[in-house]
Amino acid sequence: MITIAIMLATIMQALDTTIANVALPHMQGSLQASQDQITWVLTSYIVASAIALPLTGWLCARYGRRMVFVVSVIGFTAASALCGISTSLGGIVLARLLQGVFGAALVPLSQAVLLDINPPQKVGQAMAIWGAGIMVGPILGPMLGGWLTENLDWRWVFFINVPVGAFALYGILRYLPENRPPAGRLDMFGFIALSLGIGLLQLFLDRGEQQDWFDSWEIKLEAAGALVAFAFLAVHTVTVQGASFVDRALLKDRNFVTGCFFGFIVGMVLYGTMALLPLFLQGLMGYPVVYTGVITAPRGIGTMIAMIVVGRLVQRVDLRLIMATGFGLTALALWQMTHITLQMDSHLIIVSGFIQGVGIGFTFVPLSAAAFATLAPRLRNDGTPIYSLLRNIGGSVGISIVQALLTRGAAQSHAVLSTYIAPGNPGFADLPPGLGVDSAAGLAMLNAQVTQQATLLAYVNDFRIMAAVTLVTIPLLMIVRPPKRKAVEAGGDMPH
Numbered sequence: 001m002i003t004i005a006i007m008l009a010t011i012m013q014a015l016d017t018t019i020a021n022v023a024l025p026h027m028q029g030s031l032q033a034s035q036d037q038i039t040w041v042l043t044s045y046i047v048a049s050a051i052a053l054p055l056t057g058w059l060c061a062r063y064g065r066r067m068v069f070v071v072s073v074i075g076f077t078a079a080s081a082l083c084g085i086s087t088s089l090g091g092i093v094l095a096r097l098l099q100g101v102f103g104a105a106l107v108p109l110s111q112a113v114l115l116d117i118n119p120p121q122k123v124g125q126a127m128a129i130w131g132a133g134i135m136v137g138p139i140l141g142p143m144l145g146g147w148l149t150e151n152l153d154w155r156w157v158f159f160i161n162v163p164v165g166a167f168a169l170y171g172i173l174r175y176l177p178e179n180r181p182p183a184g185r186l187d188m189f190g191f192i193a194l195s196l197g198i199g200l201l202q203l204f205l206d207r208g209e210q211q212d213w214f215d216s217w218e219i220k221l222e223a224a225g226a227l228v229a230f231a232f233l234a235v236h237t238v239t240v241q242g243a244s245f246v247d248r249a250l251l252k253d254r255n256f257v258t259g260c261f262f263g264f265i266v267g268m269v270l271y272g273t274m275a276l277l278p279l280f281l282q283g284l285m286g287y288p289v290v291y292t293g294v295i296t297a298p299r300g301i302g303t304m305i306a307m308i309v310v311g312r313l314v315q316r317v318d319l320r321l322i323m324a325t326g327f328g329l330t331a332l333a334l335w336q337m338t339h340i341t342l343q344m345d346s347h348l349i350i351v352s353g354f355i356q357g358v359g360i361g362f363t364f365v366p367l368s369a370a371a372f373a374t375l376a377p378r379l380r381n382d383g384t385p386i387y388s389l390l391r392n393i394g395g396s397v398g399i400s401i402v403q404a405l406l407t408r409g410a411a412q413s414h415a416v417l418s419t420y421i422a423p424g425n426p427g428f429a430d431l432p433p434g435l436g437v438d439s440a441a442g443l444a445m446l447n448a449q450v451t452q453q454a455t456l457l458a459y460v461n462d463f464r465i466m467a468a469v470t471l472v473t474i475p476l477l478m479i480v481r482p483p484k485r486k487a488v489e490a491g492g493d494m495p496h
Contacts, residue, residue, distance in 0.1 A: 002117055003129060005171025006110040009073050010133040012164045013106040016045070016080070016099065018141030018274070022289050023154040030154065033089045044093045046396065047202045048100025051195045053389045054245070056105040057382035058186050065381065066178045069109055073172060075102030077165030083158035107134055108384035113176070115372055115380055121315060127368040128311030135303050135360065142278055143293020150290060190236055190245025197229030201393070205400040209407065247382045250375075256383060258480050259371020260390045262323070265473050266363055267394030268401070269330060269466055273356065275399040276406070280459050281349070284342060284452065295346045299357035306361025319366040320477045326362030327474045329355055334467035338460050342452065370480055402462050409458030410451070417450050 020027075020041060028038040059068045079098035086092035111130050118126040148156040204222040211219050237244045250256055277296055281287040287295070310322060333356035336348060368387075375383050 001171060001175040002113065003126075005168055005175060006069070006113050007129065007133045008164055008168035008171065009069070009076075009106045010110040010130070011136050012161050012168065013076065013103040014134045014136050015141050015144065016103065016161065019145040019148075019157050020045075022142050022145040022278070022293075023149045023157045026149055026154040027092070031087075031089045031092065037089055040089070040093050041096055043203070043206045045096040045100040046206060046392075047199050048097045049104045050100075050198045050202050050389065050392060052101045052104035053108070053385050053392075054194050054198070055191065056108050056385040057247075058191075058245075059105065060109070060381040062186075064178050065109060065112070066172070066176050068105055069113075069172050069176060070169065072102050072105045072109070073165055073169045076106065077162055077169070079103075080158045080161035080165065084155040105385070108388045109381075111368070111384045111388070112380040115384075116377065123373070124314030124365060124369050125311035127314075128307040128365045131361070131364040131368060132304055132307050135300065135307075135364070140293075140297065140300055142274075143290070143297055146289035146293050185243065187240065187243060187245035190233060190240070193229050193233040193236060194245060197226050197233060198389070198393070200226040200229065202396060205396045208400055209403045213404070246386070247379060249379055250383055250386060253375050253379075254479075254481055255374045256371050256387075259367055260387055262363075262367050262473070262477075262480075263371070263387055263391040264394035264397075265469075266360070266367065267391040268398030269334075269470055270360055270398075271395030272398030272402040272466060273334070273463075276402050276459065276462055277349070277353075279406075280340070284455060284459070287346075295349050296353055298350050299353035299360075302354040302357025302359075303361040303364075304357075306358040307365050310362055310365040314366050314369050319370045320480050322366045323363050323370075323477055323480075324474050326359045326364075326366075327470050327477075329359030329362060331359075331467045331470040331474075333359060334463050334470060337463040338467070340456070340460060340463075342456060374481075402466070405462050405465065406455075406458045409461050410455045413454035413457040414451055417454055421446065421450065 024038050024041065027033070027041060031038070056068070076099055079095050079102055082095035083092055083099065086095055110133070111127075114126040114130050115123065144160075145157050148154075148160065200222045204219060204226060207222075208219050213219055214223075233246070237246050237248065274296075278292055281292045281295070282289065306326075313322060333352040336352040336355070340348065371387060372380065372383065
């Protein structure tokens with residue numbers, strides 16, 4: 001019952017990271033906002049969640065894990081209702097800020113609870129359940145959001161959280177026991193430095209493409225501010241007397257540090273791909289929103305199947321071998337996506353999506369198990385938020401990189417392809433009627449065709465780069481230290 005209650009809260013929060021994306025055009029018309037303004041509906045949530053996330057460990061120590069869970073669910077559910085009834089841009093942005101603040105703790109706390117209530121031999125299966133819950137968001141969010149928007153109203157993207165939050169709240173109040181480690185003093189300087197760094201980094205990543213990156217003073221200032229804040233945090237963490245906001249004991253655990261690194265990579269590949277596919281399917285292939293969600297759903301099915309299988313393998317097979325298999329399958333799926341064409345059917349998307357889903361499942365569960373296998377239980381309330389934070393930052397970095405590469409690649413390919421539009425090219429004479437440089441209309445149609453092909457080449461290049469990044473990561477798995485069975489069975493208290 002504890003697992004059901006906390007996973008309801010986790011799924012609710014995970015869905016909200018992507019479910020609102022497909023409803024943005026409808027919100028824009030309803031709230032009379034510009035294209036630039038409506039993106040704050042997404043940005044406000046991401047930034048607020050990123051800033052509040054590191055505070056989770058201290059809040060649990062100060063007020064108790066159960067109280068933090070209860071307040072988070074109540075606040076997130078109420079903020080969701082406020083989003084649904086908002087009639088202005090300012091109102092919904094404020095409500096999304098509240099959603100981000102209250103929802104930040106839900107995912108890391110659910111992971112910490114599952115680690116605590118399950119014996120060591122069941123940790124793999126517990127992480128499979130947790131992983132399946134947080135994978136629901138990026139995989140099923142766009143499909144559910146599209147269906148609700150088309151068949152009901154964009155406001156139901158937020159109203160759907162109310163009954164889910166009510167059931168989660170009842171389960172937590174009824175079944176979740178209290179857990180309160182010794183409370184320490186809040187390192188205010190460390191918290192402010194980390195919050196500023198994360199907030200500015202998220203703004204830099206989210207708004208960089210819109211503002212043409214370093215051609216904008218806003219982006220330059222955000223990048224500089226983030227670097228300065230992180231530099232202050234690093235120096236402060238190393239030199240401060242007493243407890244630092246980022247517990248130094250976490251940095252001494254090799255598996256936790258490497259797990260966070262690979263979590264960053266997984267977030268970058270997963271969220272980067274999920275950002276590309278809807279744009280490609282709806283923008284170039286002309287698929288409607290709901291159908292886009294349907295043909296990308298097999299990725300979620302593959303992930304669920306893989307997590308069920310891997311949850312039983314982690315106690316029997318070297319975690320590094322399982323993760324290498326997962327990264328290999330993910331690279332294979334991305335390589336398949338380099339064969340996309342504008343004339344293909346949906347078969348390639350379905351097959352490659354399923355394979356990538358299996359790959360993500362094979363990576364995510366053993367990665368979570370390895371990251372926390374040797375971490376002392378007293379550090380879990382501090383460790384799980386950092387792990388989630390780095391995975392989310394990896395997602396933001398991945399999305400920004402693929403979007404920047406897509407824009408730049410499309411422009412470069414357009415310039416190259418345009419050189420072939422000349423009377424000297426034998427194919428120029430074979431153009432269909434209406435296409436050509438003899439009229440403004442024909443020239444516009446010809447330019448649209450070139451733009452479409454150039455954009456396709458940019459997508460192919462993006463998928464090729466992501467496949468290469470995934471393959472290069474596989475040898476790095478050797479730095480992960482397989483947890484000793486005796487240490488794991490002792491509850492993770494082995495010396496670091």
